[in-house]
Every structure is written in C-alpha cells, then in structure tokens.
Amino acid sequence: MILIVAEHANGKLSKSAYELATAARGLGRGDVAALVLGSGVASVAGAAALIADQVLVGDSAELAQYDAEIWSAAAAQIANEGEAEVVLIAGSRSGREYSPRVAVKLDAPLLEDVTSLKDEGGVLHAEHYTFLTRVTERVEAKAPVVVVTVKAGAFAPAEPGTVAAEQFDVDLELPKRRLVVTGSTKEKTGRIALAEADIVVSGGRGVGTPEGFVQLVEGLADQLGARAVVDAGWRPYSEQVGQTGKTVQPKAYIAVGISGAVQHLSGMNKSKVIVAINKDGDAPIFKIADYGIVGDVKEIVPAMIQELRK
C-alpha cells in the first residue's frame, strides 16, 4: 500500500493532496490509501475518495488542530497497520515538520521535498534541490518503508475520478498535545496560499514605502489573482515571516523594485518565467529574468494594472 496523508484547509482538500495522488500512482505499486486527519472532515474525505483507492478517516476533536507529535503518531500508526511501503506527505511547512518524526518512528529513510519520484526494482529514486535550490541532487532509498515529502507544484494534480472509494473510520492512539498554541495570526483571508500560487509578486526596496507595497505589489497581485510577498532585506523580518523556508515553484515570479538575486523563497529560481521591473538596467535581477522593464516601478506597475483591467 502507498499511503498519502491528504492535507486540507477551510473544508477543502488541498491542491497538494491531488499532487500526492499523482506521485503515488506514478510508483505503480498498487493501492493508494489516503489518510484524512481533522475534525468534521466528511466533505474532505469525500473529495479524497475520488483520488484514492481507499480513504482512512481520523475524525475527532483532538485532531481539530494540527500538531507535529499527534500527526506523526497517526501517520506512523496507519503506515504500520496498513504495511505501507511508501508514505507520501505534502512538502508544506507542517508536512516537513512532522514527516521526520514519522520516519524515525518507522525507522525509515526520509526523502525530502522531492521533485520527481520513481520505483526502479523496489528502490525509490528521487530528485530534490539542495544548496538553496541551486543544485539538483539525485538520491535513492531502499527500505521496507520510505517516507517522502513532495514539493508543491512538482507533480500535476490528479483528476478526480467518478467512483468514490470506500471510506473507513480509524481508531488512533494519539499522544497528548505538548506544544500549546495560545494565539494565532492568520494571513489575510481571501488571498491565495503561497504554496498554491501560480504567480508570485515580490516587492523590494525599490517599492519605497509600506504604502507603495500595498498599492503596487499587492495591487498587481490582486489584479493577477497572485500572491504578494516581501523581498528579504527590505522590510523588517516580521513582515517576511511565513516566507522563509517555504518552497514555491510558481509559473511566474514577478520581481518589483528588486535589484539583487532572490534567495528567500526556496524554489523561486525554478519558476517557469521570471519578470523584473526595476529602474536600474544594470541590476543583477535582469540577468535571471525572462521579461522585464527598465523603468520607475511607480509608473510601470500602475500602467500594468491598467492594462490588465482592460
């Protein structure tokens, strides 16, 4: 059995779950089981039933909120009971946080944030980025069970089928929550999650002021249905948090008022298209750009927003 742990948010199955299903099918190793963890997750489990061969549902109040120890215990228990050969977990912040615990519990190798995955005679072969995504490393692991986290956007999302797979409720032995969450600041609602964004608009020093950021960078992002981010080294760290260490691989990365190389978003240099807008034509960003305009961002970006509205 291949086990995928299906993430969801706001009552919807995440894009990553569909991508995991594709990665799992590509191994050609038989049944794909989806594990859904949460509280009140019937609709999510229903969606998972259209991409998996069976759905295992852990639905309880204890699972209302993610916790690394609880999630890893659940995933490891199900992997053990189902004799999973491969456990696929999304390369999200949480996925990459609890997956190492699953690997240790199962005494399994961990392949992190893979961009490709295949089975060659019982050996799992994968590729992943290293050295701040500048290098692609080819790795292999052979073990009775291997834990794999899958990079967002690396696999095409699976098309849901028309026949729903059977669902089973599972009894989970869960540890007590030890990291107590005492408050949370959600990102602005209505904006697309960073990992799911096809287009990322990043604002740097050239944007000038926080007001400029809202007007230009967020303005352009909203017009494109994209996600706005703050370039490293410009605004205080507190405004960048939630970005460092996150992996993205958007179709387009639009750098507004950024002169140098961009490293804070792991994977951005693998974007299909990089666009740069900057007043200095000698800025290094233009050397890694596919398209660009040398000009004042305060003139160019509003003109782009105008053009897109047409």
Added chain:
Amino acid sequence: MRILTLIRQVLDAEESVRVRNGAVELEGSKLVMDTMDEYGVEEALRLREAGTEAEIVAVAVGPARSEEALRTALAMGADRGIHVVTDTALDAIALSAVMAQIAKAEGAELIFCGGQEADWDSQALGAATAERLGWPQATWTSALELKGTTLVGKHEADEGSESFEVALPAVVTTQQGLNEPRYPTLPNIMKSKKKEIRKETLEAYGVAPKVKVNGVEIQVKERLKKILDGKDAAGAAAQLVKMLREDAGVIA
C-alpha cells in the same frame, strides 16, 4: 541547564556552486557556519544573558574542517564544543541519531537547530532529533523567552503565525528574524582558542546513512532576457502584458 546548539558548516551563500565527480566541490570555497545555526547560538546566549544559568555546548558532526564552524560558535560565546569527526555524509535522519545520543549523554534540556540547512535544503534534523528524544519541538521560531521551565514564543505555521508555550525539555528550530546574531569580538576570538573541543569518532555512535546520493547537477535555466525600455510606461506595460499572455502564457 545545558543547552546544545547544533552547528553545520556550509558553503557561504555568496559563493558559486561547482560540481566535480558527481558532488558539489567545497574545497577552495569559503565555508561558514550555517546562518540558521548562528541564530541558534545567538538565542542560547540571549537566554543566558536574560538570567538563565546555562552551559552552552556547540555540537558538529563532519570532517576535520568543521572545527572552524565550531570555533565561530565558541567565539560568539558558546562554552565548549563537541566534534564528531567523520568524512561520511549523513542524511538528517541518520544525523539525528548522533545528536540525540549526545543530548542524552550531556543531559541537555534545550536544543537549538537550524530551521533549514543551507547545503541540504533539509528541514528534518530538529524534528527527528526531538522524536528520538521523545521531546516536543517548536519549529520556525521567530521569538522566544524562557519563563521558569516553559518556553514562550512565536513561530510560523502553514498560514500565518502562532504564539506557543512548551515545557522543557524541547527542540527549537530557528528562522531568519529570530534575532540578529552578534559578530565575535577580537578578545572573544582569542578566548575561544582556549576553549575545549572534544573530538569523537562516528563509529562510537553506530550510525550509517539511510539515503544514498547518486549525483548532483547544477541546472542553469537559460533565461530569455527580453528587457524593455520603460520610458513610455503605458506602452512598455502593454507590451509586457502581451508577452506574458501570448508568448509565455502565464497570465489569462
């Protein structure tokens, strides 16, 4: 209290990456302590400066040259070092077995580890070490203080940030913004030369890699570099939008 900070020596981010014989060539390049690990050492020092009595032990597993990174940690203010000398490249899950054994032997109650290591792009070491010790973990920590034996802090979640509390012992992984690491002063660099670094062998820990590396490639994607003059803002904007729509097909 004893605090361990896990140190890795990595390629300086400003250095270009070269590949030789199927591996990234590090010889002749500038190698430094991972910035993520600097945040950990700095945070340990700040906890002590805030009044917690603590011995800070920097731990590295790697070839002989890793000692330079340990010396940097000692020059920042860590009290002593432990260096497991090996040329074997360990993946994070294997390395966590060494770290956990050292933490047990040292009776550590708090471990700092980088949120994402610059050479592996791995985020697994802190969590795997915590699991082996049966400890909780706080990852991607952006603020931290110690109240009695409880860590109170902020960290990043999938969407947005969370305030948290967790009782010691615990593993904390760092991120950019947790603090601004200090530069070692000359007197502290001089003092650090006299600090103890205990050398150990990997064999003593009975750990082997779990993942085999088959090769590496540097992929340089050729970029189109179609750069327009923006003197006519409206005209250039219209042309760029047209190219993104029709040539690149990235916007609707």
